[in-house]
Amino acid sequence: MLKLVLLVILALLAEQRSQALEENTEEHLFPPIHPNCTQSLTELLLLRQEAQLNRMSAAEEATTQVLKETLQTLVQVRDSLNALRNTAQGHTPTSEAVVECVSPFTRVGERCLLLALNKMHTWASARHFCAAYGADLAHFSDINEYVAVLGYINTINELKKSVSIWIGGSDEVEEDNWVWVTGELMPRGSPFWGTKDGYRPQPSDGRSQNCAVLWQPDQYYIHDVSCTYKSAPLCQM
Known part of the structure; x- marks a missing residue:
């Protein structure tokens, strides 16, 4: 045990x-x-x-x-x-809107023009004619605009009618102070103004001729003529 x-x-x-x-x-x-x-x-x-x-x-x-x-x-x-x-393409940049022209006006550069080649008026009457379209006589400030206007005129006057053309310049307010209807100064001298008799530079006729016209016998260079002369209005919108 x-x-x-x-x-x-x-x-x-x-x-x-x-x-x-x-x-x-x-x-x-x-x-x-x-x-x-x-x-x-x-x-x-x-x-x-x-x-x-x-x-x-x-x-x-x-x-x-x-x-x-x-x-x-x-x-x-x-x-x-x-x-x-x-x-x-020959375009230049611009901040401005594209100009739209209403018939019977034609776009020429950045403006709308109407040449009434068959309507003969005095300078004052030509302004009234343009005003009926909401426009006034044409004006330009540089050579490019002038060339564009001449191109348009030659296109309209393809038959070379002997008709001079009113533009919106005068020295009625102050002698020899040529201004556009806008109040801006007109360009002076070549290549805008023509000559009389081949040697006298325009404007040349003093107080008797106070309105500006594109003178057809001088290839549409600017001349001073009497404001009562009858020419075709070139309207600008």
Whole structure:
């Protein structure tokens, strides 16, 4: 009986020793996680994520800047191509609206003109004729406009009728101070004004001739004539 008790006690002690050895083995293979380890790993992951986001943000800013510069370059190229096209087509850039002319007026450059070649009037009567269309006698300020007017006149007067043409200039208010009906000063000298008898420059006839006409015998250069002379009105809208 005593031997049996001793055997049971020895078996229990052996079992307890075996369990203690197993626990020591597990602790050796799987040491406990330090409380700060998890926190350090989280912080590392956050730092890596933040660095990646910073790189992505920098790359996005660089891409945006490149796109802006590319857009500016394309706009400049477009404007240059438009300018070249306008030049090739004989157009000049303008901020003004395109002039629309109503019949019987014809567009000539940036103006609307009407030459009533078969209507003979005095200078004052010619202004009334034009006023009935909401217009006045024509005027021009530079050589390009003058040339355009002459081109239009020669087109209308293709049969070369001996008809001079009224324009809206006079010195009635003040002698030798030639102004347009708009109040602007008229251009003087060549190539606008012609000559009388081949050598006397116009205007040349003083107080007796105070109205401006495109003189047909002198290839439509400007001459001063009596305001009661009968000529065809050139109206400008």
